[in-house]
Amino acid sequence: MHIRAYQTSDEAAVVALWQACDLTRPWNDPHKDIARKLQVRPDLFLVGEVQGRLMASAMFGYEGHRGWVNYLAVSPDHQRQGHAKALMQDGEALLLALGCPKINLQVRASNAQVLAFYQSLGYCDDQVVSMGKRLIPDQ
DSSP states (O other): OEEEEOOGGGHHHHHHHHHHTTOOBTTBOHHHHHHHHTTSOGGGEEEEEETTEEEEEEEEEEOSSOEEEEEEEEOGGGTTSSHHHHHHHHHHHHHHHTTOOOEEEOOOTTOHHHHHHHHHTTOOOOOOOOOOOOSSOOO
16 A cells, blocks of 8 residues: 545545545535545545555644544455555654654444454543534535
């Protein structure tokens, strides 16, 4: 897999990837999420390609206190081949180079497979409650 920074021409393929991986939700417009990311550290939005075909993505962020990862996705026909791990390693390296001391992520509690994946990479449950408040509705 070749990992590179997201380009605006990737939008349709990224949204299709997120849909294929069941990452989209009605309350989060993926096109708006991409547009927002492009306003803040677009260099931390990575995609992966195999033979020129986009098949993976991850949005990383850092606000000076903690790093974050969102929309880690690998197309179903390329899963379990180390691509997600490679994306995470590249993203972690980018964040570390920025001086980021810790990376956080959110996983739905019912998603045992993804929880196990992150645990295999050294992530653990911080025993915190994640809370959110929508400031701008996407609908």
